[in-house]
Amino acid sequence: MIQPAEPADFQGIPFLSNEKQLTPYEFAMGRAKQMELDKRLGEAGRAIEKYFGPELQSESFIPAISAMLGNINVETGNTFDFKQKQKGGNGYGLFQFDFHKPYYRRYLENKGLEDSVDSQVKYVYDNIFGDQQKIMGEGNAEKMREALKATDPLAISDSFQKIFLRPGKPHQDRRREASRMYSILLTPAK
Numbered sequence: 001m002i003q004p005a006e007p008a009d010f011q012g013i014p015f016l017s018n019e020k021q022l023t024p025y026e027f028a029m030g031r032a033k034q035m036e037l038d039k040r041l042g043e044a045g046r047a048i049e050k051y052f053g054p055e056l057q058s059e060s061f062i063p064a065i066s067a068m069l070g071n072i073n074v075e076t077g078n079t080f081d082f083k084q085k086q087k088g089g090n091g092y093g094l095f096q097f098d099f100h101k102p103y104y105r106r107y108l109e110n111k112g113l114e115d116s117v118d119s120q121v122k123y124v125y126d127n128i129f130g131d132q133q134k135i136m137g138e139g140n141a142e143k144m145r146e147a148l149k150a151t152d153p154l155a156i157s158d159s160f161q162k163i164f165l166r167p168g169k170p171h172q173d174r175r176r177e178a179s180r181m182y183s184i185l186l187t188p189a190k
Contacts, residue, residue, distance in 0.1 A: 040080035044072055047118045051125035056148060062186045064148045067156035070179030074171050082117045094120045103135045136164060153183040
């Protein structure tokens, strides 16, 4: 991450950010963090599009991506860090693999992949559409494929949380709000 130096000639001159006065250094550091988050979010979105895009109908494409991004937002605490470790638990990654973690490690080994955003999204894709459906159960994979055809990102988010993720603490309200936010962001204006 870029570490901007605090310019001497701007010291003490406040910048306003959400009614809070920031020094130029604080402002630059906040912007650098936001740029890193934007980069991670974009990387996750591109991986979801790469794997799930060809399987989804055009009307369910944006809702499905929005729902997955909303769930990743909650699972990672809005860091979108594929190496995120769960605080006080065993979860790991974008989707906080817990019961999935040993299967995911074996998947990486068998496929000759390295842990990455792309590999984690591909693993989820292969559980739903590919050769890993037995992990979540072929019936659940079929339910998830049906759920992904919906045009409501909140319904898709609920199904993804209940069928695939199965979190200990659902935080369904947060998932729905994040999914709604990404849906608004990604839906083209008419």
